[in-house]
Amino acid sequence: MSRYCSCCEKSLKACICKWIECLPSEVELIILQHPSESKRPKGTAPILTLSLPSSRCFVGEDFSQHHELNLLLSQDGYSHYLLYPGELSQPVDALLAKQSQSSSDEQIKMRVILLDGTWKKAYKMWQLSSNLHQLPQIKLPENLQGNYRIRKAPSDNSLSTVEAGYHILSLLQPEQNYQPLLTAFEEMIQFQIDQMPQGVFQKNYLD
Helix, strand or coil: CCCECCCCCCEHHHCCHHHCCCCCCCCEEEEEECHHHCCCCCCCHHHHHHHCCCCEEEECCCCCCCHHHHHHHCCCCEEEEEECCCCCCEEHHHHHHHHHHCCHHHCCEEEEEEEECCHHHHHHHHHHCHHHCCCCEEECCCCCCCCCCCCCCCCCCCCCHHHHHHHHHHHHCCCCCCHHHHHHHHHHHHHHHHHCCCCHHHHHHHC
């Protein structure tokens, strides 16, 4: 008998499936995950892929020749955006304003690509993946606060992958309630904290 859940691929003890709620979304998420993140018990990308039936997750570092991703990027009827805080990134608000001015008859669907990895690894993924370089980049508001308490973050406004997914979907589709994503995230975090010996969390993550 496997010690891992066949659905979320975490250990049976740390299975997150009980907190997952299936959510509708017109905006599709494509998660490009660095290999070092794929088996992390603290990884948050599975919350997105399990909660959002239209989402996809591909593992790798250089996606330039990734067949399935390139098929999606070439698909008619979709606009693709990279959620990445680069120098050329435009705020999501600017994208929303542009959409409101476009014709409703265009029926263009949207896909947003998220890079799942540490800042250093995400930057390397973007550098190597030449097929991402021509995509328009968007960024979240700078005042958002992350709550990834069980992992060191480079700054207070650093977000986990699931938090980034929650915020981008909530901004693009304000009529939908994506709070269950954060609920599952908080439950997963609390479970991990509860497994730590007394005092370890305070020493390693709050100092």
